[in-house]
Amino acid sequence: MSWEFIEVTRDNGVAIVTLNRPDALNALSTGLMQEIEQVSRGFLDDEATRVVVFRGAGKHFSAGADLKQRVSDGGSTLLVRRRQAGLGARMIRAIAEINQVTICSIHGAALGGAACIATACDFRIGADDCFVGYPEVNLGINLMWRALPLCVRLVGPARAKRMIMLSNHEQAQTLLSWGFLDDVVPREELEGASLAMAREYAAQPPIATQMIKQSINAVSNALDDAIMHMDTDQNILTTMTEDRSEGIKAFFEKREPTFKGN
Numbered sequence: 164m165s166w167e168f169i170e171v172t173r174d175n176g177v178a179i180v181t182l183n184r185p186d187a188l189n190a191l192s193t194g195l196m197q198e199i200e201q202v203s204r205g206f207l208d209d210e211a212t213r214v215v216v217f218r219g220a221g222k223h224f225s226a227g228a229d230l231k232q233r234v235s236d237g238g239s240t241l242l243v244r245r246r247q248a249g250l251g252a253r254m255i256r257a258i259a260e261i262n263q264v265t266i267c268s269i270h271g272a273a274l275g276g277a278a279c280i281a282t283a284c285d286f287r288i289g290a291d292d293c294f295v296g297y298p299e300v301n302l303g304i305n306l307m308w309r310a311l312p313l314c315v316r317l318v319g320p321a322r323a324k325r326m327i328m329l330s331n332h333e334q335a336q337t338l339l340s341w342g343f344l345d346d347v348v349p350r351e352e353l354e355g356a357s358l359a360m361a362r363e364y365a366a367q368p369p370i371a372t373q374m375i376k377q378s379i380n381a382v383s384n385a386l387d388d389a390i391m392h393m394d395t396d397q398n399i400l401t402t403m404t405e406d407r408s409e410g411i412k413a414f415f416e417k418r419e420p421t422f423k424g425n
Contacts, residue, residue, distance in 0.1 A: 164205075168195040170220070171202060176213040176365040177358065178206070178263075185221025190229035191276045196254045199280070203257035213365040213372075215261055216357055217284060218268040219277075227275025227298065230414065241399075248395045251276060251308035258283040259313075259380070262373045264364040268357035269293045270350060274332075279306075282313035285376060287343065288357050289335045290350040295343065296332040302414060303406035303422065307394040312387045317343050 170181040180202055182189040189195070206212055219225050228251075239247070258265065258280060267273075267281040270290040278295050281287050297314075299306050306314075306327050315323040318341045326333060338344040348356040364372065401407045405425040413420035 166198050166202070168192070169198045169202060173212065174358070175362070176211060177216060177361040178209070178212040178214070179216045179218060182217070182219045182225055185219075187229065187231075188223050188226035188272070189219045189221065189277070190226050190231070191251075192229040192232050193250065195229075196250055196276075200250070200254040200257045203254070203261050206261050206263055209263075212263055213367075213369050214264045214266065214361040216266045216268055216361050217258075217280060218354075218357065219270070223271030224267075224269045224273045224293070225277030225280070226272055227277050230302075230411065244399060245395060248307075248399060251279070252395060255279050255283045255308045255310055255313075259384075262377070263369075264361075264372065264376060266357060266361055266364075268353055269295070269344075270353055272296075272332075274298055276308065279308050279310035279313070282310060282317060282343075286345045286360065288346045288348065288353070288360060289338060289344045290353040291335050291347055292350050293335045293338075293344075293347075294332040295326075295338055296330055297327045298330045300328060301330050301410055301420060303404060303408075303410035303420070304401045305394060305397045307398045309387060309391040309394060311394070312384070312391060314343075316383055317341070 168182070168184055170183045172179045182195065184190060184192070184195060206215060265284040265286070267284040267287045269281060269287060270293050273281050273293065273295045275298055278297055281295065297306055311327065314326060318326065322341055335344065335347045339347045346356065406422045409422060410420045
């Protein structure tokens with residue numbers, strides 16, 4: 164299958180999915196998210212692949228949601244807007260439900276939705292130049308895509324609040340000490356280290372390995388659907404606030420926003 168926004172290569176049981184919009188810092192446009200969802204679902208019928216590695220082309224893993232892609236509702240009903248707003252959550256769910264072991268290889272920025280992709284994977288290996296942040300709150304919106312529990316499980320409640328509520332860019336060594344990253348390597352060694360980790364898991368018996376993964380995920384994710392089923396509706400609510408408009412305006416004007424709680 165040909166792809167417009169991603170590249171898929173294979174190496175002895177390891178599939179490497181590369182986000183391939185480097186000129187746009189791999190910003191998550193609608194097209195890119197749709198292709199990530201599609202390729203992730205496609206691994207269900209892929210018997211040869213045992214490990215999937217997600218990486219980014221160019222300077223950064225991904226700058227997050229593509230705010231330059233301003234999609235007008237075009238008079239759409241709230242029903243249609245809710246369905247359209249659910250794309251991110253479907254993408255994250257598709258990654259999380261890949262049967263094979265998944266690894267996120269992070270260099271440079273992994274912000275917002277890109278951080279969500281990383282947390283949806285089983286493991287994360289970072290270059291020493293990488294940084295992760297959730298800038299959504301600075302735009303007057305909540306963290307959605309059902310990604311909040313994924314962060315909480317990795318770093319704990321207090322650190323998750325710090326990451327998501329303050330939207331700071333956390334650096335590689337901090338992320339390693341918090342348990343967000345499983346390993347940190349020099350930038351020039353990231354590709355080799357990610358492939359070495361992938362090959363280690365690819366050498367394990369696939370049936371047992373995939374059953375173990377699914378069981379652990381079932382235990383740790385048991386309440387996610389019950390807790391996070393409304394995050395898309397919460398996001399739609401924020402689009403109606405003055406703070407949301409101020410956050411996005413300040414972002415493009417490169418200034419600090421002034422939020423008033425309206």
